[in-house]
Amino acid sequence: MLKEIEKYAKEHKVPIMLKDGIEYLCNYIQENHIQNILEIGTAIGYSAIKMALVKENIHITTIERDEERYNIALENIRNMHLEDRVTLILGDAMEVNVTGNFDLIFIDASKGHSIDFFEKYEPYLKKGGTIITDNLSFHGLVENEALAVTKNQKGLVKRIKKFIDFLENNPNYCTNYIEVGDKISISIKK
Ligand code: SAH
Ligand code: MG
Numbered sequence: 247m248l249k250e251i252e253k254y255a256k257e258h259k260v261p262i263m264l265k266d267g268i269e270y271l272c273n274y275i276q277e278n279h280i281q282n283i284l285e286i287g288t289a290i291g292y293s294a295i296k297m298a299l300v301k302e303n304i305h306i307t308t309i310e311r312d313e314e315r316y317n318i319a320l321e322n323i324r325n326m327h328l329e330d331r332v333t334l335i336l337g338d339a340m341e342v343n344v345t346g347n348f349d350l351i352f353i354d355a356s357k358g359h360s361i362d363f364f365e366k367y368e369p370y371l372k373k374g375g376t377i378i379t380d381n382l383s384f385h386g387l388v389e390n391e392a393l394a395v396t397k398n399q400k401g402l403v404k405r406i407k408k409f410i411d412f413l414e415n416n417p418n419y420c421t422n423y424i425e426v427g428d429k430i431s432i433s434i435k436k
Contacts, residue, residue, distance in 0.1 A: 267427020
């Protein structure tokens with residue numbers, strides 16, 4: 247099943263988490279006894295399924311704005327019999343509302359809006375909880391800005407750098423960066 251989802255993602259260019267990144271995330275969930283997770287950016291449900299499979303007591307709320315992907319995610323989650331533990335929300339994460347008190351928030355949506363997602367959802371994070379954000383490297387362009395050629399790429403690099411600045415200067419969180427996948431940040435709420 248998971249192999250099929252990976253294949254679908256590859257064929258349809260759905261940017262699911264890379265192997266080392268998702269493995270790191272799942273280990274983090276296991277080691278820190280995480281139970282309640284909020285994910286921004288479901289795509290077709292790959293990372294949500296992987297995280298839910300770490301342990302039976304894990305519950306995930308995940309938001310996706312693309313209706314086609316949302317429908318595929320729904321089907322994948324049903325096929326895995328995880329519908330009781332994975333709650334899907336269709337909508338723009340900046341517009342929908344969630345309830346809950348999460349141990350982990352995983353931000354993996356539009357790369358240029360991480361600050362917005364972080365600020366909107368951090369009130370729903372428990373003290374001592376973690377916010378993990380994907381795509382801090384943007385395929386190396388953030389570290390090597392000369393590689394950014396199009397206006398769009400340059401704009402995104404600027405926004406990702408702004409997000410890193412925001413994390414560095416956020417007195418309520420302590421952030422580390424891990425070179426897995428497309429580089430992730432791990433911010434722990436003090
Ligand atoms: N976490 C997934 C991959 C997510 S790809 C995995 O690893 O399996 C990023 C997804 O975020 C895309 O499907 C995109 O449609 C969605 N997205 C981008 N901006 C969003 C927003 N503002 N609200 C909800 N979803 C968003
Ligand atoms: Mg990503």
